[in-house]
Amino acid sequence: MRTLAAFTLIPLLVACGQAETPSPDASETASETPVTPVHDGPRLFRIEANDQMKYNLEMIEVQAGEAIQLTLVNVGSMPVEAMGHNWTLLAKDVDADAYAMEAMKYKDNGYQVPDQTDNVLITTKILGPGEEETIAFTVPTEPGPYKFLCTFPGHYGSMKGILFVKS
Ligand SMILES: [Cu+2]
Structure with a gap:
């Protein structure tokens, strides 16, 4: 049956x-x-930064050695002098608090520390409202967490995250 x-x-x-x-x-x-995307090119990421001093992405998982193309978009409307943003990826184990404290002194250098370029893997420039910038880079081969942050004065407290490199 x-x-x-x-x-x-x-x-x-x-x-x-x-x-x-x-x-x-x-x-x-x-x-x-x-x-249907059929390409072997870099993996694309889009990160938004807003007037509330937040990124919309605070954890990004990537593969060691992977090619990345990342676009930072300032979706806010406040003037760049008051609410500019960048996306700064630090080298492994760099003290992000210390870097942010030092970087805010260098307005004319896009809020990056001139003699600490080894501490920064890649960064966008400071973006004003409606601006965007795309940067391309290869993910480090050493696995683990890499910190990213906005170095505009006062933003580090809420604008930070982790790029996690998987082996
Ligand atoms: Cu910012």
Whole structure:
């Protein structure tokens, strides 16, 4: 009895599936084709910085040695003098508090410490409202957490996060 029931069920399901497929499938295929990303290029990230002194992403997981293209967008509306933002990725184990404290002294250098360039892996410039900048870099090969922050004076407390490199 059980075998018989299973046999009758299978043709039913197939028939059902076939009957339903034609129209939805056709439209899905049409809309999917153009947006299917087939590329071996860098992985893309978009980070927003806002007038509330926050990034929308505070944890980014990446693969060691991976190629990354990261776009920072200042989605705020306050003037750059009052609410500029950057995205600064520090080298491994750099003291982010100490770097932020020092960096705020260097307005003319985009709030980056001139004699500590070894402590910074990559950074955007300070962006004003509506501005964006895309930077490309290769993820370090040494796994673990790397800190990122905004070095605009007073922002480090709430604008920071971790780029976590997986081996
Ligand atoms: Cu900021």
